[in-house]
Amino acid sequence: MAKQRRARAPVRSATVDAPEARRVAVAPEWIVVALAAFGLLLTGYLTAVAWWGTSPALCTEGSGCDLVQHSRWSTLLGLPMALWGFGLYLLIGLVALQRNGRLRRWRRLWTLSLVGVLISLYLTVAGLAALDAVCVWCLLSFATLVAIFVVVVLRRPSSAPGTPWQRWLIHHAIVLLPFVGVLHAWQSGLLEPPENPRLQALAIHLEQSGAKFYGAFWCPNCQSQKDEFGASANRLPYVECSPNGRNGGVAFECSSAAVTAFPTWDIRGQRFTSVLSPEELARHSRFAWNAPRWTASGDEAPR
Structure with missing residues (x-):
């Protein structure tokens, strides 16, 4: 009997340690990391020229790019919109470098990239509607965020999103659509204080x-x-x-x-x-x- 108990001990230990054994580190999403790095360079450059008070390359005086870069749509809460984009690209890059929890990482990347796409889409439409102009640098950032979102969608784990798609999309719509609405109200001056x-x-x-x-x-x-x-x-x-x-x-x-x-x-x-x-x-x-x-x-x- 003692020999049988000693023989079963290793089997029991292997069963307890099985969940830990399944936690295998996954490779970073290198394509997303590369795209996020490009976005960091792009928004970092735009932030620098905004702080220096100059215009980006290719933005000649009076051009659509120049109008957008010097409009109210180029800042948010007193900071260059490019700086907010820099922060978003940094978050995306850091999440893409994570090696544990592939499903969790995918969910975060999907949400962050979708936020970026929606905000860039809104700013592009707002520039066309309010200024009849577009900015080539903004369009380049928009294309970068779309590329990140597409890569994330194509590299979806089989278990993603982890909840029914309908519930997943509804939850995001409940949060993101009001967020874009508030952003529009703020940028349009609808939330200004009462008249002086x-x-x-x-x-x-x-x-x-x-x-x-x-x-x-x-x-x-x-x-x-x-x-x-x-x-x-x-x-x-x-x-x-x-x-x-x-x-x-x-x-x-x-x-x-x-x-x-x-x-x-x-x-x-x-x-x-x-x-x-x-x-x-x-x-x-x-x-x-x-x-x-x-x-x-x-x-x-x-x-």
């Missing part, structure tokens, strides 16, 4: 005093001028000079006023072709900027 009474009064005063603000929807400086007024921007006496698209004809009101640069301000017979601060606009239009209170119609300073 002084800026509101100044905008109304400019309208009532006959001032004109000539601009174009695709002009980054025009958008910067509107941003000076926050939620009161829609009260400005704005004249759209490109109603037929970026390559369309100039509006008659702008051509008849001999407007050749954007933005152009026409205030009390004076013309200014630059972004003006609210204080400057108040001074040129004789608005009581330092008055203790402002009414809905705006107050003029004594002449």
Whole structure:
């Protein structure tokens, strides 16, 4: 009996250790790592030129690339959008290098790459809709994320996604679609704080005093001028000079006023072709900027 017990001991030990034996390290997803490394170089370069205040190569002044790179769509929470992309590529690369848990690694790569594709798609569509322009560097990053997503899908483990596909997709849709919606609301200025009474009064005063603000929807400086007024921007006496698209004809009101640069301000017979601060606009239009209170119609300073 003692001999039989000693003979069974190794068999029992092998059974207990079987799960550990099945935890075999898997090779990193080298194709994904390579694509993520390319994305890091790309977004790192775009982040550097954004911080240096210069334009990327191939982005000549006035080109679609230049317009996108200097628009509100190129930043998020005060940081270059390329920097957020750099962080995403870094996460993807680190996850692709993991050697344990092939299914878990696949699930994470699928989610991260899908997030990147959706955000890049949104930014591309937003640039076309808001600026009538696209950026070749942004399209290159978009193509890189699509390539990563395709590779991840093609290299799916047989057990993936680990839950029924319908539930897997619904869970992602519940999270990602509202996320893109919030991103759009933020980038479009829909989440701006309430109107500042002084800026509101100044905008109304400019309208009532006959001032004109000539601009174009695709002009980054025009958008910067509107941003000076926050939620009161829609009260400005704005004249759209490109109603037929970026390559369309100039509006008659702008051509008849001999407007050749954007933005152009026409205030009390004076013309200014630059972004003006609210204080400057108040001074040129004789608005009581330092008055203790402002009414809905705006107050003029004594002449």
